[in-house]
Amino acid sequence: MLNVSIIGASGYSGAELAKLLANHPEFNLIGCYVSEQSLDKGKLLSDLYPEHTGLLNIELAPLTEQAFVQIAAQSEYVCLCTDHKVSVSLAPKLLDLGLKVFDLSGGFRLADASQYQQFYGFEHPHQPLLDEAQYGLAEWNTHAIKDAQLIAVAGCYPTAALNALKPLKNAGLLTDSQIIINAVSGVTGAGRKASLTTHFCEVSLSPYGLFNHRHGPEISQYLGHPVLFTPHLGNFSRGILETIYVQLKEGTTPHDVEAAYQCVADEPLIRLKGDKLPSIKGVANSPYVDIGWQQQDQQLIVVVAIDNLLKGAAGQALQCMNIASEFTPTLGLKG
Ligand SMILES: NC(=O)C1=CN([C@@H]2O[C@H](COP(=O)(O)OP(=O)(O)OC[C@H]3O[C@@H](n4cnc5c(N)ncnc54)[C@H](OP(=O)(O)O)[C@@H]3O)[C@@H](O)[C@H]2O)C=CC1
Numbered sequence: 001m002l003n004v005s006i007i008g009a010s011g012y013s014g015a016e017l018a019k020l021l022a023n024h025p026e027f028n029l030i031g032c033y034v035s036e037q038s039l040d041k042g043k044l045l046s047d048l049y050p051e052h053t054g055l056l057n058i059e060l061a062p063l064t065e066q067a068f069v070q071i072a073a074q075s076e077y078v079c080l081c082t083d084h085k086v087s088v089s090l091a092p093k094l095l096d097l098g099l100k101v102f103d104l105s106g107g108f109r110l111a112d113a114s115q116y117q118q119f120y121g122f123e124h125p126h127q128p129l130l131d132e133a134q135y136g137l138a139e140w141n142t143h144a145i146k147d148a149q150l151i152a153v154a155g156c157y158p159t160a161a162l163n164a165l166k167p168l169k170n171a172g173l174l175t176d177s178q179i180i181i182n183a184v185s186g187v188t189g190a191g192r193k194a195s196l197t198t199h200f201c202e203v204s205l206s207p208y209g210l211f212n213h214r215h216g217p218e219i220s221q222y223l224g225h226p227v228l229f230t231p232h233l234g235n236f237s238r239g240i241l242e243t244i245y246v247q248l249k250e251g252t253t254p255h256d257v258e259a260a261y262q263c264v265a266d267e268p269l270i271r272l273k274g275d276k277l278p279s280i281k282g283v284a285n286s287p288y289v290d291i292g293w294q295q296q297d298q299q300l301i302v303v304v305a306i307d308n309l310l311k312g313a314a315g316q317a318l319q320c321m322n323i324a325s326e327f328t329p330t331l332g333l334k335g
Protein backbone atom coordinates (compact mmCIF):
# COMPACT_ATOMS: atom_id res chain seq x y z
CA MET A 1 0.00 0.00 0.00
CA LEU A 2 1.15 3.56 -0.72
CA ASN A 3 0.35 6.21 1.89
CA VAL A 4 -1.25 9.44 0.73
CA SER A 5 -1.93 12.66 2.63
CA ILE A 6 -4.37 15.34 1.52
CA ILE A 7 -3.91 19.01 2.35
CA GLY A 8 -7.20 20.89 1.99
CA ALA A 9 -9.17 17.73 2.69
CA SER A 10 -12.28 19.51 3.96
CA GLY A 11 -12.96 21.26 0.63
CA TYR A 12 -15.04 19.86 -2.20
CA SER A 13 -12.19 18.43 -4.26
CA GLY A 14 -10.28 17.25 -1.16
CA ALA A 15 -13.27 15.38 0.25
CA GLU A 16 -14.00 13.82 -3.14
CA LEU A 17 -10.40 12.63 -3.30
CA ALA A 18 -10.55 11.35 0.28
CA LYS A 19 -13.57 9.25 -0.67
CA LEU A 20 -11.78 7.80 -3.71
CA LEU A 21 -8.65 7.02 -1.70
CA ALA A 22 -10.59 5.44 1.17
CA ASN A 23 -12.14 3.04 -1.35
CA HIS A 24 -8.92 2.39 -3.29
CA PRO A 25 -7.34 -1.08 -3.06
CA GLU A 26 -3.69 0.14 -3.27
CA PHE A 27 -3.64 3.57 -1.62
CA ASN A 28 -3.98 4.25 2.08
CA LEU A 29 -5.35 7.66 3.14
CA ILE A 30 -2.99 8.37 6.01
CA GLY A 31 -3.56 12.07 6.77
CA CYS A 32 -6.12 14.81 6.17
CA TYR A 33 -5.07 18.41 6.78
CA VAL A 34 -6.64 21.87 6.87
CA SER A 35 -5.09 25.27 7.66
CA GLU A 36 -3.70 25.93 11.13
CA GLN A 37 -6.49 28.41 11.84
CA SER A 38 -9.28 26.31 10.27
CA LEU A 39 -12.65 26.23 12.01
CA ASP A 40 -12.78 22.55 11.07
CA LYS A 41 -9.53 21.37 12.67
CA GLY A 42 -10.11 18.49 15.05
CA LYS A 43 -13.40 17.54 13.41
CA LEU A 44 -13.87 14.29 11.55
CA LEU A 45 -14.18 14.60 7.78
CA SER A 46 -17.43 12.65 8.15
CA ASP A 47 -18.76 15.39 10.49
CA LEU A 48 -18.64 17.70 7.46
CA TYR A 49 -19.79 15.06 4.98
CA PRO A 50 -22.16 12.80 6.98
CA GLU A 51 -22.95 10.78 3.86
CA HIS A 52 -19.46 9.30 4.37
CA THR A 53 -19.90 8.36 8.03
CA GLY A 54 -17.80 5.25 8.63
CA LEU A 55 -15.74 5.64 5.46
CA LEU A 56 -14.25 9.04 6.33
CA ASN A 57 -14.09 9.01 10.13
CA ILE A 58 -10.65 10.57 9.87
CA GLU A 59 -9.62 13.65 11.84
CA LEU A 60 -8.85 16.92 10.07
CA ALA A 61 -5.48 17.96 11.45
CA PRO A 62 -4.08 21.50 11.37
CA LEU A 63 -1.11 21.99 9.03
CA THR A 64 1.46 22.85 11.71
CA GLU A 65 5.26 22.51 11.45
CA GLN A 66 4.88 19.18 13.25
CA ALA A 67 2.36 18.12 10.60
CA PHE A 68 4.98 18.54 7.87
CA VAL A 69 7.31 16.21 9.79
CA GLN A 70 4.47 13.70 10.14
CA ILE A 71 3.50 13.93 6.46
CA ALA A 72 7.11 13.37 5.37
CA ALA A 73 7.53 10.42 7.75
CA GLN A 74 4.29 8.70 6.79
CA SER A 75 3.46 9.51 3.18
CA GLU A 76 4.74 8.73 -0.28
CA TYR A 77 2.34 11.11 -2.01
CA VAL A 78 0.76 14.38 -0.95
CA CYS A 79 -2.19 15.99 -2.70
CA LEU A 80 -2.75 19.73 -2.54
CA CYS A 81 -6.47 20.49 -2.71
CA THR A 82 -5.82 24.09 -1.81
CA ASP A 83 -6.14 27.50 -3.40
CA HIS A 84 -3.53 28.30 -6.09
CA LYS A 85 -1.51 30.69 -3.93
CA VAL A 86 -1.52 28.28 -0.97
CA SER A 87 -0.29 25.47 -3.23
CA VAL A 88 2.50 27.67 -4.58
CA SER A 89 3.70 28.34 -1.03
CA LEU A 90 3.39 24.71 0.17
CA ALA A 91 4.76 22.73 -2.77
CA PRO A 92 8.47 23.68 -2.50
CA LYS A 93 8.62 22.58 1.12
CA LEU A 94 6.91 19.26 0.40
CA LEU A 95 9.15 18.61 -2.62
CA ASP A 96 12.22 19.33 -0.47
CA LEU A 97 10.95 16.70 1.96
CA GLY A 98 11.16 14.21 -0.92
CA LEU A 99 7.43 13.81 -1.42
CA LYS A 100 5.71 13.37 -4.74
CA VAL A 101 3.23 16.24 -5.01
CA PHE A 102 -0.07 16.19 -6.90
CA ASP A 103 -1.37 19.74 -7.00
CA LEU A 104 -5.03 20.16 -7.93
CA SER A 105 -4.73 23.95 -8.12
CA GLY A 106 -3.53 26.06 -11.01
CA GLY A 107 -0.37 27.01 -9.13
CA PHE A 108 1.98 25.14 -11.45
CA ARG A 109 0.08 24.79 -14.72
CA LEU A 110 1.23 27.78 -16.76
CA ALA A 111 4.72 27.61 -18.22
CA ASP A 112 5.61 31.26 -17.71
CA ALA A 113 5.72 32.87 -14.24
CA SER A 114 5.01 36.28 -15.78
CA GLN A 115 1.45 35.17 -16.67
CA TYR A 116 0.50 34.62 -13.02
CA GLN A 117 0.05 38.28 -12.11
CA GLN A 118 -2.42 38.81 -14.96
CA PHE A 119 -4.42 35.60 -14.64
CA TYR A 120 -4.06 34.64 -10.96
CA GLY A 121 -3.44 38.00 -9.32
CA PHE A 122 -0.11 37.15 -7.67
CA GLU A 123 3.58 37.07 -8.60
CA HIS A 124 4.78 33.51 -9.06
CA PRO A 125 8.10 33.11 -7.23
CA HIS A 126 9.13 29.68 -8.57
CA GLN A 127 9.86 29.68 -12.32
CA PRO A 128 12.13 26.60 -11.91
CA LEU A 129 9.19 24.64 -10.48
CA LEU A 130 6.98 25.73 -13.38
CA ASP A 131 9.70 24.33 -15.65
CA GLU A 132 9.82 21.10 -13.67
CA ALA A 133 6.08 20.48 -13.18
CA GLN A 134 4.35 18.05 -15.51
CA TYR A 135 0.79 18.64 -16.62
CA GLY A 136 -1.66 16.12 -15.21
CA LEU A 137 -3.91 15.63 -18.21
CA ALA A 138 -4.00 11.90 -17.72
CA GLU A 139 -4.71 10.46 -21.17
CA TRP A 140 -2.36 12.88 -22.93
CA ASN A 141 0.72 13.10 -20.75
CA THR A 142 0.99 9.63 -19.25
CA HIS A 143 4.72 9.18 -19.71
CA ALA A 144 5.71 12.49 -18.11
CA ILE A 145 3.28 12.02 -15.21
CA LYS A 146 4.93 8.72 -14.36
CA ASP A 147 8.36 10.23 -13.78
CA ALA A 148 7.52 13.67 -12.39
CA GLN A 149 7.89 14.75 -8.75
CA LEU A 150 5.44 17.63 -9.17
CA ILE A 151 2.23 17.01 -11.11
CA ALA A 152 0.05 20.01 -11.92
CA VAL A 153 -3.30 18.26 -12.29
CA ALA A 154 -5.16 19.84 -15.22
CA GLY A 155 -7.89 22.43 -14.57
CA CYS A 156 -11.53 21.43 -14.74
CA TYR A 157 -12.63 23.45 -17.78
CA PRO A 158 -9.31 22.72 -19.59
CA THR A 159 -9.73 18.97 -19.02
CA ALA A 160 -13.01 19.05 -20.91
CA ALA A 161 -11.78 21.39 -23.66
CA LEU A 162 -8.45 19.65 -24.26
CA ASN A 163 -9.95 16.17 -24.44
CA ALA A 164 -12.47 17.48 -26.97
CA LEU A 165 -9.98 19.38 -29.12
CA LYS A 166 -6.64 17.55 -29.03
CA PRO A 167 -7.77 14.78 -31.42
CA LEU A 168 -8.78 17.41 -33.99
CA LYS A 169 -5.59 19.41 -33.50
CA ASN A 170 -3.37 16.33 -33.76
CA ALA A 171 -5.14 15.22 -36.96
CA GLY A 172 -4.39 18.64 -38.49
CA LEU A 173 -8.06 19.47 -39.06
CA LEU A 174 -8.11 22.95 -37.47
CA THR A 175 -7.71 26.24 -39.34
CA ASP A 176 -5.65 28.96 -37.65
CA SER A 177 -8.77 30.80 -36.47
CA GLN A 178 -9.55 31.18 -32.79
CA ILE A 179 -11.73 28.45 -31.29
CA ILE A 180 -14.72 29.68 -29.28
CA ILE A 181 -15.43 27.75 -26.07
CA ASN A 182 -18.58 28.45 -24.07
CA ALA A 183 -18.65 26.55 -20.80
CA VAL A 184 -21.06 26.11 -17.91
CA SER A 185 -20.08 24.80 -14.49
CA GLY A 186 -22.08 23.76 -11.46
CA VAL A 187 -21.58 25.60 -8.19
CA THR A 188 -19.22 23.08 -6.54
CA GLY A 189 -16.66 24.34 -9.08
CA ALA A 190 -16.34 27.46 -6.95
CA GLY A 191 -15.35 25.55 -3.80
CA ARG A 192 -16.94 25.11 -0.40
CA LYS A 193 -16.14 28.41 1.25
CA ALA A 194 -19.03 30.86 1.55
CA SER A 195 -19.36 33.73 -0.93
CA LEU A 196 -22.40 35.71 -2.05
CA THR A 197 -21.75 35.25 -5.79
CA THR A 198 -21.58 31.48 -5.42
CA HIS A 199 -24.34 31.15 -2.81
CA PHE A 200 -26.59 28.49 -4.35
CA CYS A 201 -29.79 30.53 -3.95
CA GLU A 202 -28.18 33.58 -5.58
CA VAL A 203 -26.79 31.77 -8.62
CA SER A 204 -28.63 32.41 -11.86
CA LEU A 205 -27.03 31.19 -15.09
CA SER A 206 -24.60 33.94 -16.04
CA PRO A 207 -21.14 34.39 -17.58
CA TYR A 208 -18.05 35.52 -15.73
CA GLY A 209 -14.33 36.06 -16.34
CA LEU A 210 -14.81 37.44 -19.88
CA PHE A 211 -11.48 37.65 -21.74
CA ASN A 212 -9.42 37.08 -18.59
CA HIS A 213 -10.30 33.72 -17.03
CA ARG A 214 -7.11 31.79 -16.17
CA HIS A 215 -8.28 28.72 -18.06
CA GLY A 216 -8.06 30.58 -21.40
CA PRO A 217 -4.24 30.61 -21.38
CA GLU A 218 -4.12 27.10 -19.89
CA ILE A 219 -6.18 25.67 -22.76
CA SER A 220 -4.22 27.63 -25.41
CA GLN A 221 -0.88 26.55 -23.94
CA TYR A 222 -1.65 22.83 -23.91
CA LEU A 223 -3.58 22.82 -27.19
CA GLY A 224 -1.07 24.98 -29.05
CA HIS A 225 -3.94 26.97 -30.55
CA PRO A 226 -5.70 30.28 -29.73
CA VAL A 227 -9.03 30.00 -27.92
CA LEU A 228 -11.64 32.43 -26.65
CA PHE A 229 -12.96 30.88 -23.46
CA THR A 230 -16.06 32.08 -21.60
CA PRO A 231 -17.23 30.27 -18.46
CA HIS A 232 -20.73 30.49 -16.99
CA LEU A 233 -21.98 29.55 -13.55
CA GLY A 234 -25.16 27.47 -13.55
CA ASN A 235 -27.61 26.69 -10.77
CA PHE A 236 -26.77 23.01 -10.39
CA SER A 237 -24.31 21.32 -8.04
CA ARG A 238 -21.79 19.51 -10.16
CA GLY A 239 -20.75 19.02 -13.76
CA ILE A 240 -19.29 21.03 -16.63
CA LEU A 241 -20.67 21.26 -20.15
CA GLU A 242 -18.79 23.04 -22.93
CA THR A 243 -20.03 23.95 -26.40
CA ILE A 244 -17.06 24.49 -28.70
CA TYR A 245 -17.17 26.16 -32.12
CA VAL A 246 -14.48 24.95 -34.51
CA GLN A 247 -13.69 26.05 -38.07
CA LEU A 248 -12.39 23.02 -39.97
CA LYS A 249 -9.96 23.12 -42.85
CA GLU A 250 -11.52 23.26 -46.32
CA GLY A 251 -12.51 19.81 -47.52
CA THR A 252 -12.69 18.17 -44.05
CA THR A 253 -15.34 15.46 -44.20
CA PRO A 254 -17.41 13.92 -41.37
CA HIS A 255 -15.36 10.80 -41.92
CA ASP A 256 -12.14 12.79 -41.22
CA VAL A 257 -13.59 14.05 -37.94
CA GLU A 258 -14.75 10.59 -36.93
CA ALA A 259 -11.30 9.21 -37.80
CA ALA A 260 -9.57 11.92 -35.74
CA TYR A 261 -11.45 10.87 -32.61
CA GLN A 262 -10.46 7.23 -33.05
CA CYS A 263 -7.15 8.00 -31.28
CA VAL A 264 -9.06 8.02 -27.97
CA ALA A 265 -11.67 5.39 -28.83
CA ASP A 266 -10.02 2.82 -26.55
CA GLU A 267 -9.52 5.16 -23.59
CA PRO A 268 -11.67 3.70 -20.81
CA LEU A 269 -12.72 7.10 -19.40
CA ILE A 270 -13.47 8.81 -22.72
CA ARG A 271 -16.85 8.10 -24.26
CA LEU A 272 -17.30 9.15 -27.87
CA LYS A 273 -20.96 9.80 -28.54
CA GLY A 274 -20.80 10.91 -32.19
CA ASP A 275 -23.89 12.98 -33.01
CA LYS A 276 -25.59 12.11 -29.69
CA LEU A 277 -24.79 15.16 -27.60
CA PRO A 278 -23.52 14.86 -24.01
CA SER A 279 -25.33 16.26 -20.98
CA ILE A 280 -24.49 17.09 -17.39
CA LYS A 281 -26.81 14.29 -16.25
CA GLY A 282 -24.76 11.82 -18.26
CA VAL A 283 -21.53 12.55 -16.37
CA ALA A 284 -22.41 13.92 -12.90
CA ASN A 285 -20.82 11.74 -10.20
CA SER A 286 -18.92 9.74 -12.79
CA PRO A 287 -15.25 9.73 -13.90
CA TYR A 288 -15.91 10.04 -17.66
CA VAL A 289 -15.41 12.60 -20.41
CA ASP A 290 -18.34 12.48 -22.86
CA ILE A 291 -17.68 13.97 -26.30
CA GLY A 292 -20.22 14.50 -29.09
CA TRP A 293 -20.16 16.58 -32.27
CA GLN A 294 -22.11 17.66 -35.31
CA GLN A 295 -20.75 19.11 -38.53
CA GLN A 296 -22.22 21.42 -41.16
CA ASP A 297 -19.85 22.14 -44.07
CA GLN A 298 -16.61 23.41 -42.49
CA GLN A 299 -18.20 24.22 -39.15
CA LEU A 300 -17.97 21.74 -36.33
CA ILE A 301 -19.68 22.07 -32.97
CA VAL A 302 -18.19 19.83 -30.30
CA VAL A 303 -20.00 19.30 -27.01
CA VAL A 304 -18.09 17.87 -24.06
CA ALA A 305 -19.17 17.12 -20.50
CA ILE A 306 -17.35 16.05 -17.33
CA ASP A 307 -17.98 16.00 -13.60
CA ASN A 308 -15.89 18.92 -12.30
CA LEU A 309 -14.99 17.17 -9.04
CA LEU A 310 -14.10 13.82 -10.62
CA LYS A 311 -12.57 14.05 -14.12
CA GLY A 312 -12.11 17.79 -13.48
CA ALA A 313 -10.26 17.36 -10.16
CA ALA A 314 -10.12 14.38 -7.77
CA GLY A 315 -10.79 11.65 -10.35
CA GLN A 316 -8.04 12.90 -12.63
CA ALA A 317 -5.68 13.35 -9.65
CA LEU A 318 -6.28 9.70 -8.73
CA GLN A 319 -5.72 8.69 -12.35
CA CYS A 320 -2.36 10.54 -12.22
CA MET A 321 -1.46 8.77 -8.95
CA ASN A 322 -2.34 5.41 -10.50
CA ILE A 323 -0.13 6.22 -13.50
CA ALA A 324 2.73 7.34 -11.24
CA SER A 325 2.45 4.06 -9.32
CA GLU A 326 2.17 1.96 -12.48
CA PHE A 327 -1.30 0.76 -11.47
CA THR A 328 -4.10 0.50 -14.02
CA PRO A 329 -4.95 4.20 -14.62
CA THR A 330 -8.63 3.67 -13.84
CA LEU A 331 -8.08 1.68 -10.62
CA GLY A 332 -10.57 2.89 -8.00
CA LEU A 333 -12.44 5.04 -10.51
CA LYS A 334 -14.77 2.72 -12.38
CA GLY A 335 -17.46 1.11 -10.24
N1 LIG B 1 -14.01 22.61 -7.01
C1 LIG B 1 -13.66 22.18 -8.23
O1 LIG B 1 -14.51 21.77 -9.05
C2 LIG B 1 -12.23 22.17 -8.63
C3 LIG B 1 -11.23 22.69 -7.84
N2 LIG B 1 -9.94 22.69 -8.29
C4 LIG B 1 -8.88 23.32 -7.51
O2 LIG B 1 -8.65 22.58 -6.33
C5 LIG B 1 -8.29 23.46 -5.28
C6 LIG B 1 -9.28 23.27 -4.13
O3 LIG B 1 -10.56 23.59 -4.64
P1 LIG B 1 -11.88 23.31 -3.79
O4 LIG B 1 -11.85 21.95 -3.24
O5 LIG B 1 -12.99 23.71 -4.66
O6 LIG B 1 -11.68 24.40 -2.62
P2 LIG B 1 -12.42 24.54 -1.24
O7 LIG B 1 -12.50 25.98 -0.96
O8 LIG B 1 -13.66 23.75 -1.24
O9 LIG B 1 -11.37 23.86 -0.21
C7 LIG B 1 -10.13 24.42 0.10
C8 LIG B 1 -9.48 23.60 1.16
O10 LIG B 1 -8.21 24.16 1.49
C9 LIG B 1 -8.11 24.33 2.92
N3 LIG B 1 -7.16 25.41 3.17
C10 LIG B 1 -7.33 26.73 3.00
N4 LIG B 1 -6.19 27.41 3.31
C11 LIG B 1 -5.27 26.47 3.68
C12 LIG B 1 -3.92 26.51 4.13
N5 LIG B 1 -3.28 27.67 4.24
N6 LIG B 1 -3.30 25.36 4.44
C13 LIG B 1 -3.95 24.18 4.36
N7 LIG B 1 -5.24 24.06 3.94
C14 LIG B 1 -5.88 25.19 3.61
C15 LIG B 1 -9.55 24.59 3.32
O11 LIG B 1 -9.81 24.39 4.68
P3 LIG B 1 -9.73 25.58 5.78
O12 LIG B 1 -10.01 26.88 5.05
O13 LIG B 1 -10.75 25.23 6.79
O14 LIG B 1 -8.33 25.53 6.29
C16 LIG B 1 -10.23 23.53 2.48
O15 LIG B 1 -10.05 22.27 3.06
C17 LIG B 1 -8.32 24.89 -5.84
O16 LIG B 1 -7.03 25.28 -6.24
C18 LIG B 1 -9.21 24.73 -7.06
O17 LIG B 1 -8.88 25.69 -8.06
C19 LIG B 1 -9.59 22.10 -9.46
C20 LIG B 1 -10.52 21.57 -10.26
C21 LIG B 1 -11.94 21.59 -9.95
Ligand SMILES: CC(=O)N[C@@H](CCC(=O)OP(=O)(O)O)C(=O)O
Binding pocket: 104, 105, 106, 154, 155, 156, 157, 185, 186, 187, 188, 189, 190, 191, 231, 233, 312
Ligand atom coordinates in the same frame (compact mmCIF):
# COMPACT_ATOMS: atom_id res chain seq x y z
C1 LIG C 1 -17.57 27.64 -11.06
C2 LIG C 1 -16.20 28.16 -10.72
O1 LIG C 1 -16.04 29.16 -10.05
N1 LIG C 1 -15.19 27.48 -11.22
C3 LIG C 1 -13.82 27.83 -10.99
C4 LIG C 1 -12.97 26.87 -11.73
C5 LIG C 1 -12.76 25.61 -10.98
C6 LIG C 1 -11.45 25.56 -10.33
O2 LIG C 1 -11.40 25.40 -9.15
O3 LIG C 1 -10.38 25.85 -11.10
P1 LIG C 1 -9.14 24.97 -11.42
O4 LIG C 1 -9.64 23.84 -12.23
O5 LIG C 1 -8.24 25.88 -12.19
O6 LIG C 1 -8.43 24.53 -10.22
C7 LIG C 1 -13.45 29.22 -11.49
O7 LIG C 1 -13.95 29.65 -12.51
O8 LIG C 1 -12.56 29.81 -10.89
